[in-house]
Amino acid sequence: MKSFIIFIAIGLFFVSCKKDNFTTAPQITFKNVNPNATSTDIGSVIPDITFDITDKEGDIGFKPGSDTAFVYLKNKLTGKSDSLYFPDLQAAGKSNFKAEVTVNIATVLECKSLPGGGLHTDTLYFDVYVKDFAGNKSNVFTTGDPIYFNCR
16 A cells, blocks of 8 residues: 555656646757758858747747747857748647747858968857747757858
């Protein structure tokens, strides 16, 4: 009987600690960077950052001519930051919204200048967060995979 009560107590503990995936403030989780290497050469493919997003109200995405939600990126090496429109999220507007989002980092991709210049490779990481239509800010993640940027 005693072990049964302990088993029930442990089960209740894990159920009560389960985090709700759908909150008023959007929640984002890093997935990947692809490709993880690029250069300043013309024709180089600019990397994309992919992340999962959940939002209780689904008030996220891009609405032409009205308020829109944004993705915010910051290059941790250079400090350059920018806000980007969300790509088209077909399911946005539905409660308990969940999607995978991919954004291109072209606007925040820059090299750290070195004295004397020259060819070098920067290892870049980015902070990412989003805001929904109501202005609720998500958690911030730092990309887990580095981007190797060959600079001239």
